[in-house]
Amino acid sequence: MIRLYDTATAAVRDFVPLEEGKASLYVCGLTVQSEPHVGHVRSGVNFDVLQRWLRHRGFEVTFIRNVTDIDDKILAKAEAAGRPWYAHAQLMQRSLERAYDALNVLPPTYEPLATGHVPEMVELIGTLIEKGHAYAATDGSGDVYFDVRSWPAYGELTRQRVDDMEAAADADPRGKRDPRDFALWKGHKESEPATASWPSPWGRGRPGWHIECSAMAGKYLGPAFDIHGGGLDLRFPHHENEQAQSRAAGRPFASYWMHNAWITTAGEKMSKSLGNSLTIPAVLTRFRGIELRYYLVSAHYRSHVEFSFEALEEAAAAFRRLEAFVQRALELVGPEDAGVGSELPTAFVAAMDDDLGTPAAIAVLHDTVREGNRLLTGADGRPDVDGVQAVLGSVVLMLDVLGLNPADPVWGSDAVDDQLTQVVDALVRGLLDERAAARAAKDWAAADAVRDRLKAAGVEITDTPDGPKWSV
Structure with a gap:
């Protein structure tokens, strides 16, 4: 039984889907205003692991992850860059797609754009007005607001009282009944491009941020679905407002809420506004x-991560140890026999079922690889082929679940990479021949010097009965 931490109840709960054998998941994607940084893609990686695990456990998963491609920040960034807002959003969206691809984040079932669903948003706003939970401002702005006082349950997701909340900052408060009311529709302003507005019963304008996700989730997952996910920074006000407006419109909405924690630098959330972001291309x-990806997966999704290149280097070195075992084991048993009769270790399954416990799961992975390395060496200096094959199969299954299998073609190489590998192999082999000649002549100093040169370049040498093997 999979158990997940539900932010709404602040408790770990058994995952019981609305429809047996199926799981519906909606994750708030990014507002495509700038190039994605490490903090942005953490959510994509974490929920990618969730969908992989749900599928491994036999669920048919419908996964929707939206893209917010119209927003105040997009308009401002586009103007500063001197390009149309829609061109800027598309450019940044392609950059985000490349980042996801580079980290092996599987595509969702569907990835809707906010600008493609304005009719659904207008319809939902109309329903809220009819039910007495929203109103058009009377100041001539064309804005429409959600009336938080009309919905007694407002604040239940984050366990807050309305009177303790700060006023919403998305519009001039003069058109609001309560300063905490939030915008569902923003009337068009003369200072904004005409293309950034759509017709509506309240005049030309564009949707507020919160209504976008409610409308898109409803269109593709229906009025009720299983899991809503996103970054912890979205919990309030975005997710609070999503839940309130959806339920006020008569939609049960999400059964479980999951939030990944921040990546911080110097103790502060990584963000563009703080100037401490690290873009994925960099x-x-x-x-x-x-x-x-290994660095991001190795931390529990609800744990804050203090980013540093030193920590990333340590994670990379740990992953290379896993990778080196896979490479050596594949050379021994061959790729066609790698997964024969393999199963996931019980401890790995238990860790993943326990609220996606990836740190414990990765600990099982490393323990298994250590056993595999012992079998590769063998008690008599000869590898235990059957034992290595069994361990390799389990390791590959675990790596696949985490999206970290180095043999997966998605990490693969093109012709240039293949050629580069061949060149490097030829150069290393040449040095290994020098080392072998020195050892044959009992010139141990020269042999050690070659080994030290290779080690300084990041190449590890393992002496085996079949000759020396090398890995990065």
């Missing part, structure tokens, strides 16, 4: 995507 000039 990080990938120093580390491979699979190493960055």
